[in-house]
Amino acid sequence: MAHDHEIKDDARRKLTDQVLNFHEANGDAVAWNTEAPADFTFLFDPDHLLVRTSAVEAFERAVAATKDELLDGELTRAEESVQGRLVRYRLPPRRAGLSLPDVVTELRRIGDFPPGDVTLDHWIHVAPGGGTLCPAIEPEETGLKEPWPGQCEPRRRKRKPVRVSVVDSGWHPPAATDPRTPWLAGVEGDDELNGPDLREYAGHGTFIAGIIRCLAPHTDIYVEGFCIGGAGGGGILESRIVDQLEEALARDAKVINLSAGCRTHDDLPSLAFEVFYETLLKERDCVLVAAAGNDASPAPFWPAAAPWAIGVGSLDHDGRVSSYSNYGVSADVYALGRNIVNAFPDGTFTCEETPSKGDVRVFNTGMARWSGTSFSAPVVAGLIAREIYASGSSAADAAHAVLATSVYMSDPAVGPLQGLRQPYDA
Incomplete structure (x- = not known):
């Protein structure tokens, strides 16, 4: 062989x-x-x-x-x-x-x-997949100067901003004061320590925070970092990530975005996530939104497949399920995940994966284009945070309201599904 x-x-x-x-x-x-x-x-x-x-x-x-x-x-x-x-x-x-x-x-x-x-x-892994360990593609340069999905107009309400936690690769602090990405003003997080030579998953958490802030301007976002400075190669053991999730709850987050996950032995639920839910999350006014994974598979991907999490699959711009997206039990709903545009660190990125291995990409516009269920999940997280702010409802009720706006769809490759159609910035 x-x-x-x-x-x-x-x-x-x-x-x-x-x-x-x-x-x-x-x-x-x-x-x-x-x-x-x-x-x-x-x-x-x-x-x-x-x-x-x-x-x-x-x-x-x-x-x-x-x-x-x-x-x-x-x-x-x-x-x-x-x-x-x-x-x-x-x-x-x-x-x-x-x-x-x-x-x-x-x-x-x-x-x-x-x-x-x-x-x-x-x-x-921060960029989920059981048979893949990265987003559907590595980040690509873009000449666009505006994010997509676009920025939602702030609403005039006298309510406190909704607290959102992004448990991910960490945060790129310059993005908060960069005039090219004004929607990220005020976002905080664990510095992912970027330099001019960008790591493979650099900017992942910042990109996700940007998606959420565009759709939910009235949010206090903190980006937790569990692989700061490249530690762990973008991954963390399930026994360790629950510590990060516990920190997110300690910040009184109403929405947690986790664009990470895994397959498991015998496809049983991840024990660490189950214990975290039963012990800490179950009684809290907080919802966890998780990426469904990029294996084009119906096999359970955790925690997205858990009944207590909101698993999100990816749609292309034409509304069809993305070829890489997981489906079935891991995807409660689908949202745009192909060719998302948002904030990204400036620097030089050398591709590490076939077929682009060795290619050099130069990022100098403060933006990138990226695809994967990693980025469809924060679309849903942002919409839930926006609903919490607009209605003053609980996190669970806001999640129910957002999912209720999804429409029945059918894809020959995956069967019936519920999808959230654009525009999301209405």
Whole structure:
């Protein structure tokens, strides 16, 4: 069989580029579930498991019962998170030939606990995809000087701005005072430390904040950064991202935009996200809007596929579902995600993915053009924030009102769906 780099297939080459770049950024903390990187469905930490606190005793009994068959050493209870409801364990080396997914499968088979209470610690990426690790395309230059979707006119109401949190790659501070992007005035966040040579995912959080602010001018936006300065290659473990989400709730956010996610082992719900919802989000006046992913797949992508999250798929400008967009359980609604235009750092960007690998793109207008469900999600987040401000309603009621404006559509490739048609700046 030919090696991936020898296969004359741009899609496989692109996937291989993405996975190996991600592995290089995180070293031995990244593993995948297939031999060839291009065939992976999920990425995980090869040395750690997550266990719901209520399942700890049953989990440890199962480990003790199979220790001689599965593991070569002692289990270590590493740490707890989400207010003590989630435990992270470090596992000793496995017996020859066993992968960590193999171990989990066997523990689930004999253990007296629900299967979803013991899981791998999956990698979440800022630009979601199970079979892709990036937006549908790398950012492109644009000669346009106005954002698209366009800026919505501010409304004259005596209400406090709506607080929105963007949990992402961080924030590009110069955009807040740049005369080319006045809609970002007042936005704050964790500095993503951009230089003249832009990283592959640089500007991702800033671009998303720009989309939200254009559609919802009366918002206080804070961009959380979980891969500042390139740490993690744009990714974070699910056990860690819930800490960022907890910080977002501490800021009293009414809307959280998460343009990130993952596939999981056996397609079970992400345990860290489930525990976060049950412990922290469920009782709060806040909605989480998540990108549906860019795999052109109906397989569940978390947290977008969770019933408590609003998963957003991508539409092209003609209203059809974008070729890259996930669909099915991960997409509650679809919005424009192709060729979005918004704020982007100035600098030189060298493409790292096939077929554009090595191409140099120069950004000097304060703007870029970008595509992916990463950017359809903030369209919906912005519309919900705008509805909260306009009506004074709860976050849940505002989300319901926005989704109620979607229209029934049908796409031969994905079947029936609900879509939000342009214009969004009305």
